[in-house]
Amino acid sequence: MKIRSAEFIKSARCPEDFPRSEFPEVAFVGRSNVGKSSLINTLLNRRRLAQTSNTPGRTRLINYFEINNLFYFVDLPGYGYARVPLAIKKEWGPMIERYLKIRENLVLVLMILDARRIPSKGDEMLKQWLECNSIPFRYVMTKADKLSSNEFLQQRRRISDAFNVLQEDFMPFSALTGRGKENVWKVIGAALEGFRNSKGYAGEAVID
Ligand SMILES: Nc1nc2c(ncn2[C@@H]2O[C@H](COP(=O)(O)OP(=O)(O)OP(=O)(O)O)[C@@H](O)[C@H]2O)c(=O)[nH]1
Numbered sequence: 520m521k522i523r524s525a526e527f528i529k530s531a532r533c534p535e536d537f538p539r540s541e542f543p544e545v546a547f548v549g550r551s552n553v554g555k556s557s558l559i560n561t562l563l564n565r566r567r568l569a570q571t572s573n574t575p576g577r578t579r580l581i582n583y584f585e586i587n588n589l590f591y592f593v594d595l596p597g598y599g600y601a602r603v604p605l606a607i608k609k610e611w612g613p614m615i616e617r618y619l620k621i622r623e624n625l626v627l628v629l630m631i632l633d634a635r636r637i638p639s640k641g642d643e644m645l646k647q648w649l650e651c652n653s654i655p656f657r658y659v660m661t662k663a664d665k666l667s668s669n670e671f672l673q674q675r676r677r678i679s680d681a682f683n684v685l686q687e688d689f690m691p692f693s694a695l696t697g698r699g700k701e702n703v704w705k706v707i708g709a710a711l712e713g714f715r716n717s718k719g720y721a722g723e724a725v726i727d
């Protein structure tokens with residue numbers, strides 16, 4: 520994917536704040552500190568467009584980025600980290616749920632999992648919730664650089680068992696090495712193309 524432009528648009532908390540545009544959007548969800556913002560930066564070849572941190576709970580609002588004047592990436596706050604203040608934890612559920620339910624042009628959710636960890640209760644609840652609400656989503660196993668090839672395969676088996684889905688459904692990724700970047704773009708590209716086709720758009724392709 521050629522990135523011609525990538526810019527931060529706004530931080531939103533409630534539906535009134537969401538952009539009123541027809542652009543399709545791709546959202547990134549997962550536990551705090553799992554690497555959602557880093558994944559966005561890697562995909563966009565930017566170092567600090569989405570703010571990242573060693574401290575969980577860095578992203579606290581719904582952050583919109585506009586790419587190539589054609590679509591949005593939406594960086595969501597993470598869940599499930601014990602040290603995040605209670606007020607923020609309480610706000611997370613309703614804020615994300617509202618977002619996921621209301622955005623008609625949400626073409627794909629990427630659910631980010633730490634390759635080293637077994638899915639948490641929060642991960643499982645989110646997976647079930649996405650399924651129940653027929654929201655299209657795919658899994659990315661990030662921080663793959665922290666495991667050897669064998670460890671990664673072992674972990675992928677454990678995680679896929681926990682979720683009861685095929686191992687192939689988990690895309691390996693590393694923000695450190697760039698591993699998996701092309702593959703994740705392929706999945707995003709297919710979702711964006713599907714949206715364009717469903718709308719009967721002609722002209723310039725989203726993916727090049
Ligand atoms: N080694 C390694 N570190 C990573 C990777 N992705 C993210 N990190 C590190 O993990 C930490 C958290 O990354 P973020 O991208 O801020 O995580 P987040 O999911 O956006 O976190 P919240 O906004 O708090 O929910 C940072 O210190 C990153 O440098 C990766 O693929 N490999």
Ligand SMILES: [Mg+2]
Nearest residue numbers: 555556577578
């Ligand atoms: Mg973040």
